[in-house]
Structure formats: C-alpha cells, structure tokens
Amino acid sequence: MNRRTVVKGLLLFTGGLVLAPSCVMETSKASIRLRNLDISGEDEKLMGELVETILPTTDTPGGKTLGLHRFTLKMVDDLRGEKDQKAFMAGLDGFKKLAKKQVGSSFVEASPQKRQELVSAVNAGKAPEDVVAFYRMVKDHTITGYLNSELVMTKLRVYELVPGRYNAYFPVKTKQQS
Amino acid sequence: MANLNVDSVKQRTFDAIVIGSGMSGGWAAKEFTGKGLKTLVLERGRDVKHIKDYPTTNMMPYEFEHRGELTAEMREKNPVVSRCYAFREDAMHFFVKDTEQPYVQEKPFDWIRGQQVGGKSLLWARQTQRWSDLDFEGPARDGYAVDWPIRYKDLAPWYSYVEKFAGISGNNDGxxxxxxxxxxxxxxxxxxxxxxxxxxxxxxxxxxxxxARCAHLSKPNQIHLDQGRAQCMNRVICQRGCPFGGYFSSNSSTIPWAERTGLMTLLPHSVVQEVIYDDKAGKATGVRVINAQTKETTEYYAPVIFVNASAFSTNQILLNSTSDRFPNGLGNDSGLLGKYVAFHNYxxxxxxxxxxxxxxxxxxxxxxxxxxxxxxxxxxxxxxxxxRxxxxxxxxxxxxxxxxxxxxxxxxxxxxxxxxxxxxxxxxxxxxxIPKAESQLSLSKTRKDDWGIPLLNINLDxxxxxxxxxxxxxxxxxxxxxxxxxxxxxxxxxxxxPGLDIHEMGGVRMGHDPKTSLLNRYNQLHACPNVYVTDGACMTSTSTQNPSLTYMALTARAVDHAVSEMKKQNI
Incomplete structure (x- = not known):
C-alpha cells in the first residue's frame, strides 16, 4: 500500500471520535466534555504528548493526530469506575511531578527525547506505583483506540465487516512476514 | 350503541391468538396464518422490522462511541443484564434493562429478556440440535420429573419441517x-x-x-430465498440483527412470512395481563391486554390461544389468569403450575x-x-x-x-x-x-409492576x-x-x-397425567384444551440440547393439532 496516501488523508482519521474543539480554546479547560474527570487544557496537552510518545507519528499518523488522548480521557471517564478514575487522576498528578523532577520542565515542554526517556522508565515500571497504574490505563486505551481507529481498520490492518467466507484450513507461514 | 359494541367485539375477535412473537410465537403465527386463520399476535415490546430496525447492523467498530464496551453507568444500573455476553454496545437496545421490568430473586437468578417483536430470536446463539429418545426417555428411566408424553418419533417429522424452513447447517453424523x-x-x-x-x-x-449445527444459511435453498433471506456472510455479529437474514430469527423469517398472508395482526406494546376463562362456556375465550404505553385495557377473543411469552413470562401470565374455576392460575388443577422449573448448567x-x-x-x-x-x-x-x-x-x-x-x-x-x-x-x-418441586415460580403478593401485574418470584438454585x-x-x-x-x-x-444460560424451562410441563402435569402430549392445558403452551415453559426436562429447535418443532406440531381439533369442533 501507498503510505503517503494515508498521511495525506490523515485528516479523515481522527480516531473515529467526533469531538469538535470549542472555537476559542481556553487553556484552563479540556476540549471535550467529561463528566467525572477534572481535566484542564494543560492536562489534555500532556495526554496528547504522552499518547504520541506511546504511538508516535512515523510514515503513518501517531496517537496525537488520531486523537487517542481525547479517546483515552473519554474511555476513562465513561467506562471506568470511580476507583480507577481516582487512581487515574492521582497518577496523572504524579506523572506531572515526576516529569518536573526528572526532566526539569513540564512533560509538554520537554524534548521528544526527554519524553521518551521518561516514558521508557515508566513503561518498565521504574516509577512510583500510582504513576505506573496511570500509565497502564493510558497505554491500554491508546492501544485499543489505535487498533479500533478508522485508519487502522480500513487501511493498515483491515477489518472485514462482511467476510463472506470461512476457510477452516488456511495455510500460513509461521515466521513473521515483513 | 349496541351495534357499535357488536362491531367492536367483532373487530377484536380472531381465529387464533398468539401471545409472544419470539422463537416459538413467530412459528405459531406462521403456521396459523399458513392454514388460513386470522391470527392476532401480541408482543409486549416494540416492533422490530427486519433490517429497517437493526440500527447498528452495518456499523464498523470505530463507529461505536465506546468501541463496543458498556459504560460504568450502564453496568452499575443493570448488573443482571450486563452479565450477559451479548449485552454490549452494539446490541444493548434489544435487551430488557434491569430497571425496566423488575422481578423478585428469592434466590439469585439472572433473567435475560428480549422484549420486542422477534424476542430473543434476534439474540440467540443459533445452536440447533434435535433431541433423541435418550433425552425423552430420561425422566422415566432415571426416575425424576415425570415421563414425557411424547417420543422422538412424534417430533421427528416436525423437526424436519421446521429445519427445512429455518435453514439449519450441519452434517449427518449418524x-x-x-x-x-x-x-x-x-x-x-x-x-x-x-x-x-x-x-x-x-x-x-x-x-x-x-x-456445531446452527441456524445459518450456509447455502440457501429456494424456500429461504422466498423468505427474502440470503446466504450467511460470516459476519458473526448476529446479535445486531442480520441484513442478509443469514441466520434464523422471527424477524427475518416467520413473522414476515405470516405478514405476507394478510391474515396476521401484529400488536406491539401489548402486555398480556391474563387469559380470560369463561366459567359458563368452560373454556378460555380470549386475553386481556394492557397497552404498555397508554395503559389502556382491551380484550381480544379467539377460539384458540397459544401462550409463547417466553418460559417464565408464560408462567407469570398463567398464574395471573385466575377465575372461579381456576383460582390458582389457568389449568392449575394439579397445583404444579410454576413448579419443576429448571435450566442448563453453564x-x-x-x-x-x-x-x-x-x-x-x-x-x-x-x-x-x-x-x-x-x-x-x-x-x-x-x-x-x-x-444425567x-x-x-x-x-x-x-x-x-x-x-x-x-x-x-x-x-x-x-x-x-x-x-x-x-x-x-x-x-x-x-x-x-433436574427439575424439582422446590424450584418454582410464584406471583409476588406485595409487589406489582407498572401495569399492575404481580411481579414474578423466582426460586431455583x-x-x-x-x-x-x-x-x-x-x-x-x-x-x-x-x-x-x-x-x-x-x-x-x-x-x-442460574438464568445466565438463558435456557430456563418448565413450570407448565407436559405429561400423561393431569394430576402431575399441566399440558398433554399436544401442549394443550389438560384442564383448558383451547389454550396451548409451546415455549420453554412446556418442558418436562431440559436434557442438554440448545432448546429453541425443539420449541419450534413442538409449536408447528401443536398448531397442526389445534387446527385439526377446531375443524373437528373439539375445541
């Protein structure tokens, strides 16, 4: 497939969520309506850079372009119980503090390399428990959102709504193919 | 005025009444109309027209707000139905929510219900196996419940009859x-x-x-194409309703088939309060229906009534159908109505x-x-x-x-x-x-639903x-x-x-003896033969097969019997 076409068409694929940001962005508020989570515009930016670090833009769009940060916030807000939501908020706070401490600036202001270093440590579980718990939630929803995005499902790993067949003995090569 | 009343009664009089439009009710509707009877089909839920009313059927996963998942709020408000594997974002509109219609769990019971035209036939897992005599002879051989009044030979031609129409894929395994x-x-x-x-x-x-034998059109025959159905497209998102009619449901098959005869009147939003028994005439004369939305009560009349409301709802209706002749529920001379219910252990x-x-x-x-x-x-x-x-x-x-x-x-x-x-x-x-006397359904003496009908107490374990x-x-x-x-x-x-298997059965069991059973070998109430029960309530024992195919066969057989009895003026 021609991946350039995909990049050109990326405006079509925003994680499938129709989330119109308000015209005048107030920095103090998140761009989507959340019922349980108290998320600021700054937090949303942080989430954007975090999902972009988890799934970066390569020759295909990454997490931020696909809106997976907003998707993650919405899923935590709607699907998770109060306990998880509290843990999420506490972990988000912890993550911000950890960034300040280790990077010396906010996660958003940090260079991509610094961000990667921090996420690498958290991903390996080398961070306070609440931060790791927060990160796992973000990563889970980011992966789900990515694999279930219009881009992936129609272009990169095509989901067939109407297969029209069942081959019970489908020959495959076991080695991963590039 | 008198004339108007006569006209009104005439308009509300049919040749047959079928309570329920699900798996077995759909079959009753098809069979009655196919034999030329003007048939009233009552459904307590809303209408669901094939294809038109399957709102999620062609949605891609990313088009669902939560990618198919249930929200925390939905799960918290509906703990029972949320435990059902098929109650997810794509099909939750076809399930009864916990709060919509309460019941009393004397012991924990997950009652999974689909109340709309088509009932649970929209949602079923589509597995279809015939019973054999090793199943029908079970109670007699092993000394539980009562002997089934039928054997495989009684049902075999009717299994064939419904299989040909519904479309069942499988091998002859011998x-x-x-x-x-x-x-x-x-x-x-x-x-x-x-x-x-x-x-x-x-x-x-x-x-x-x-x-696995299942109700899918692996290769449709003419009879399936005539129903407007096409080959199964292997989507395996059946619970949304299938635009191809690839699997059997009342909505894709029996109900539109009955509709085409011009003889079916289908009334959604019709909650059956009771079957009316006329003490003087010595038979059931009709049903009393509450409009689910307006709560207005209307009576409908017919010489024969089929109760196919789903196993436990059928028990509830019969228990609530009291008269001088039947103070404890219609046909309940034995006192066993609502007892010996059972299910499948999953x-x-x-x-x-x-x-x-x-x-x-x-x-x-x-x-x-x-x-x-x-x-x-x-x-x-x-x-x-x-x-067993x-x-x-x-x-x-x-x-x-x-x-x-x-x-x-x-x-x-x-x-x-x-x-x-x-x-x-x-x-x-x-x-x-194993069905047991202590596994039973009864009506709440204290609590009623929004339509004034006593809640069902469920007690089995x-x-x-x-x-x-x-x-x-x-x-x-x-x-x-x-x-x-x-x-x-x-x-x-x-x-x-129990209940999450969605195979609850019994309470109005078939048997030889009116003293120990409610229904005879043709699914007629022993004591009120113009009322038939052919849904899961009629089951004497449960065996291990997925039950729907047996309900379909019993229903087609019972309608054939009812029409022949009407011709002979026996009912």
Missing part, C-alpha cells in the same frame, strides 16, 4: 444421541478441532466432536493451548462457532454418581498477536505487524439440571447433582485435553447464577 436432520452444508471443523475429534475417537470411541469452562498445526490458521469467520460434543455421560445406562450428563462446546482459535510490552516506534510496528500465535482451545459445559457434574466435566475434559497433548490447561467454575 449418532443415536443426536439425530440427523435436514441440513444445509456444515461449517467445517478447523485443523485443531478435527485433530481433537480424531483423538477422542481413538481414545474413547464413543465420544464425538461434530461441526458454569464450567476449560481452556488450553496446542503447539501443533503451526502451518494452519483460519480465514474468515465460522458462524457455527466450532465443534459440539454431544452428551456421552450416562447415555445408555447410569454409570456415574450423578444423574452434559454436552459441551469445543473450539480452537488461532489469533494474530502483538508484543505490547514496549512503546514508541517499536510498539507501533508490533501492532501493525502481528504474528500468528499458537492455537488456543476452549470448551464450555451445557449440563442438564444449583444442587449437589449440578456440582458433581461440574467436577466430572472438568475431570473428563482435562483427561481428554491431556490425551490430545494440549498444554496449559485451565479449569474455571464461574458460579454464575
């Missing part, structure tokens, strides 16, 4: 315990399912894995892995779901310390997997380039439970026999899996409440 039928081509077993089949054959001889599962057959996976999707292991325990004689036995599902899947331990460019690469994992195998138990059966299933399956070389075997007992 097994005494699971009679062959009128089959469309079976969905094949995959490499590991086939392998397990051969392993069982060589290690045991009398244990079988067959292609608690146990087993999973494992298999390293072999790396050269094969599957492509597309199998609507049959894989293999079926017919009952092999206590089949021809008692051989264990528990009564279990059937089991068996399937093998090989999925594409990604290592998600990393992050960044590597994680993305992993997600977009998954590799074939090893085969995963799994089985679930479908055990017979597992017993020692069920626990022994779970243990035996685990032991036998583990042995079979081990012999087949499966590894990483894991056994689970969900301890789920």
């Amino acid at each position: 097994l005494a315990e699971l009679p062959d039928g009128e089959f469309l081509p079976a969905y094949p077993l995959n490499s590991v399912e086939d392998y397990f089949k051969k392993q069982l054959k060589s290690h045991y001889g009398n244990r079988h894995v067959i292609s 608690r146990a599962r087993i999973t494992a892995e298999y390293e072999g057959f790396q050269e094969y996976a599957t492509d597309g999707r199998n609507p049959a779901g894989g293999g079926y292991i017919p009952r092999f325990r206590n089949l021809h004689k008692q051989e264990t310390d528990f009564l 036995g279990y059937a089991a599902g068996f399937r093998a899947d090989r999925g594409q997997e990604s290592d998600t331990s990393g992050f960044g460019v590597d994680l993305k690469k992993q997600l977009l380039n998954p590799s074939w994992g090893i085969w995963k195998v799994g089985s679930h138990m479908m055990g017979e439970t 597992y017993d020692a026999n069920d626990n022994k059966m779970v243990a035996d299933y685990h032991a036998q399956m583990e042995e079979m899996f081990t012999k087949a070389g499966f590894t990483n075997i894991k056994k689970t007992d969900s301890h789920q409440a």
Whole structure:
C-alpha cells in the first residue's frame, strides 16, 4: 500500500471520535466534555504528548493526530469506575511531578527525547506505583483506540465487516512476514 | 350503541391468538396464518422490522462511541443484564434493562429478556440440535420429573419441517444421541478441532466432536430465498440483527412470512395481563391486554390461544389468569403450575493451548462457532454418581498477536505487524439440571409492576447433582485435553447464577397425567384444551440440547393439532 496516501488523508482519521474543539480554546479547560474527570487544557496537552510518545507519528499518523488522548480521557471517564478514575487522576498528578523532577520542565515542554526517556522508565515500571497504574490505563486505551481507529481498520490492518467466507484450513507461514 | 359494541367485539375477535412473537410465537403465527386463520399476535415490546430496525447492523467498530464496551453507568444500573455476553454496545437496545421490568430473586437468578417483536430470536446463539429418545426417555428411566408424553418419533417429522424452513447447517453424523436432520452444508471443523475429534475417537470411541449445527444459511435453498433471506456472510455479529437474514430469527423469517398472508395482526406494546376463562362456556375465550404505553385495557377473543411469552413470562401470565374455576392460575388443577422449573448448567469452562498445526490458521469467520460434543455421560445406562450428563462446546482459535510490552516506534510496528500465535482451545459445559418441586415460580403478593401485574418470584438454585457434574466435566475434559497433548490447561467454575444460560424451562410441563402435569402430549392445558403452551415453559426436562429447535418443532406440531381439533369442533 501507498503510505503517503494515508498521511495525506490523515485528516479523515481522527480516531473515529467526533469531538469538535470549542472555537476559542481556553487553556484552563479540556476540549471535550467529561463528566467525572477534572481535566484542564494543560492536562489534555500532556495526554496528547504522552499518547504520541506511546504511538508516535512515523510514515503513518501517531496517537496525537488520531486523537487517542481525547479517546483515552473519554474511555476513562465513561467506562471506568470511580476507583480507577481516582487512581487515574492521582497518577496523572504524579506523572506531572515526576516529569518536573526528572526532566526539569513540564512533560509538554520537554524534548521528544526527554519524553521518551521518561516514558521508557515508566513503561518498565521504574516509577512510583500510582504513576505506573496511570500509565497502564493510558497505554491500554491508546492501544485499543489505535487498533479500533478508522485508519487502522480500513487501511493498515483491515477489518472485514462482511467476510463472506470461512476457510477452516488456511495455510500460513509461521515466521513473521515483513 | 349496541351495534357499535357488536362491531367492536367483532373487530377484536380472531381465529387464533398468539401471545409472544419470539422463537416459538413467530412459528405459531406462521403456521396459523399458513392454514388460513386470522391470527392476532401480541408482543409486549416494540416492533422490530427486519433490517429497517437493526440500527447498528452495518456499523464498523470505530463507529461505536465506546468501541463496543458498556459504560460504568450502564453496568452499575443493570448488573443482571450486563452479565450477559451479548449485552454490549452494539446490541444493548434489544435487551430488557434491569430497571425496566423488575422481578423478585428469592434466590439469585439472572433473567435475560428480549422484549420486542422477534424476542430473543434476534439474540440467540443459533445452536440447533434435535433431541433423541435418550433425552425423552430420561425422566422415566432415571426416575425424576415425570415421563414425557411424547417420543422422538412424534417430533421427528416436525423437526424436519421446521429445519427445512429455518435453514439449519450441519452434517449427518449418524449418532443415536443426536439425530440427523435436514441440513444445509456444515461449517467445517478447523485443523485443531478435527485433530481433537480424531483423538477422542481413538481414545474413547464413543465420544464425538461434530461441526456445531446452527441456524445459518450456509447455502440457501429456494424456500429461504422466498423468505427474502440470503446466504450467511460470516459476519458473526448476529446479535445486531442480520441484513442478509443469514441466520434464523422471527424477524427475518416467520413473522414476515405470516405478514405476507394478510391474515396476521401484529400488536406491539401489548402486555398480556391474563387469559380470560369463561366459567359458563368452560373454556378460555380470549386475553386481556394492557397497552404498555397508554395503559389502556382491551380484550381480544379467539377460539384458540397459544401462550409463547417466553418460559417464565408464560408462567407469570398463567398464574395471573385466575377465575372461579381456576383460582390458582389457568389449568392449575394439579397445583404444579410454576413448579419443576429448571435450566442448563453453564458454569464450567476449560481452556488450553496446542503447539501443533503451526502451518494452519483460519480465514474468515465460522458462524457455527466450532465443534459440539454431544452428551456421552450416562447415555445408555447410569454409570456415574450423578444423574444425567452434559454436552459441551469445543473450539480452537488461532489469533494474530502483538508484543505490547514496549512503546514508541517499536510498539507501533508490533501492532501493525502481528504474528500468528499458537492455537488456543476452549470448551464450555451445557449440563442438564433436574427439575424439582422446590424450584418454582410464584406471583409476588406485595409487589406489582407498572401495569399492575404481580411481579414474578423466582426460586431455583444449583444442587449437589449440578456440582458433581461440574467436577466430572472438568475431570473428563482435562483427561481428554491431556490425551490430545494440549498444554496449559485451565479449569474455571464461574458460579454464575442460574438464568445466565438463558435456557430456563418448565413450570407448565407436559405429561400423561393431569394430576402431575399441566399440558398433554399436544401442549394443550389438560384442564383448558383451547389454550396451548409451546415455549420453554412446556418442558418436562431440559436434557442438554440448545432448546429453541425443539420449541419450534413442538409449536408447528401443536398448531397442526389445534387446527385439526377446531375443524373437528373439539375445541
């Protein structure tokens, strides 16, 4: 497939969520309506850079372009119980503090390399428990959102709504193919 | 005025009334209208027209707000229905929410209901197996419940009749315990399912894995095309309703077929309060219906009434149908109405892995779901310390997997380039439970629903026999899996409440003797023969088969009987 076409068409694929940001962005508020989570515009930016670090833009769009940060916030807000939501908020706070401490600036202001270093440590579980718990939630929803995005499902790993067949003995090569 | 009343009564008088439009009610509607009878079909839920009213049927996963998941709020407000595997974002509009229609759990019971035109036939798992005489003879042989008043030969032609119309895929496997039928081509077993089949054959001889028989049009015949249905497209998102009519539902098949005769009047939003019994005439004359929305009450009349409201709702209606002649519920001379209810024991599962057959996976999707292991325990004689036995599902899947331990460019690469994992195998138990007098339904004396109808008290539970059966299933399956070389075997007992199997049955059981049963061999109430019950309520015992096909066959047979009795003026 021609991946350039995909990049050109990326405006079509925003994680499938129709989330119109308000015209005048107030920095103090998140761009989507959340019922349980108290998320600021700054937090949303942080989430954007975090999902972009988890799934970066390569020759295909990454997490931020696909809106997976907003998707993650919405899923935590709607699907998770109060306990998880509290843990999420506490972990988000912890993550911000950890960034300040280790990077010396906010996660958003940090260079991509610094961000990667921090996420690498958290991903390996080398961070306070609440931060790791927060990160796992973000990563889970980011992966789900990515694999279930219009881009992936129609272009990169095509989901067939109407297969029209069942081959019970489908020959495959076991080695991963590039 | 008098004339107007006469006209009004005339308008509300039909040749037959069918309560319920689900699996069995749809069949009653089709059969009555097919025999030229003006038929009223009453459905308490809303109308669901084939295709038009399947709002999610063509949605891609990313078009669902929560990608198919239930919100925390939905789960908290509806703990019972949320436990059902099919109650997800794509089909939740076809289920009754917990709060919409309460019932009393004297013991925990997950009552899963689909109240709309088509009922649960929209949502069912579509597995269809015939009963054999090893099932019908069970109670008599093993001394529980009462003897079934019918045998396989009574139902065999009706199984054929409904199978041809509904469209059942399967193989003729030549097994005494699971009679062959009128089959469309079976969905094949995959490499590991086939392998397990051969392993069982060589290690045991009398244990079988067959292609699951299911109500899917693997290759439609003219009769299916005439219904406006087409070949199953292997989507396996059936619970949304199928735009191809690839699986059998009332909505895609029996209801539109009945509609085409011009003889069916289908009334949604019609809650049946009771069947009206006329003490002077000595028979049922009609039904009293409450409009679910306006709460207005209307009576409808017909010489014959079929109660197909779903097993437990049918009990509720009959218990609530009291008269001087039947103070304890219609036809309830024996005092057994609502008693001897039972269900299927679905608690146990087993999973494992298999390293072999790396050269094969599957492509597309199998609507049959894989293999079926017919009952092999206590089949021809008692051989264990528990009564009866279990059937089991068996399937093998090989999925594409990604290592998600990393992050960044590597994680993305992993997600977009998954590799074939090893085969995963799994089985679930479908055990017979023994109907007992203490397993019973009754009407609440204190609580009523929004329509003034007493709530249903549900009181049934597992017993020692069920626990022994779970243990035996685990032991036998583990042995079979081990012999087949499966590894990483894991056994689970969900301890789920009865009801989640969605195979509740009985309460208005069939039998020879009016003193010990409610219905005769043609599903007529012994004491009120112009009322028939042909849904799950009529079941004397449960055996291990998925029950819907048997309800369909019993219904078609009962309508044939009813029409012939009407001609003879016996009812």
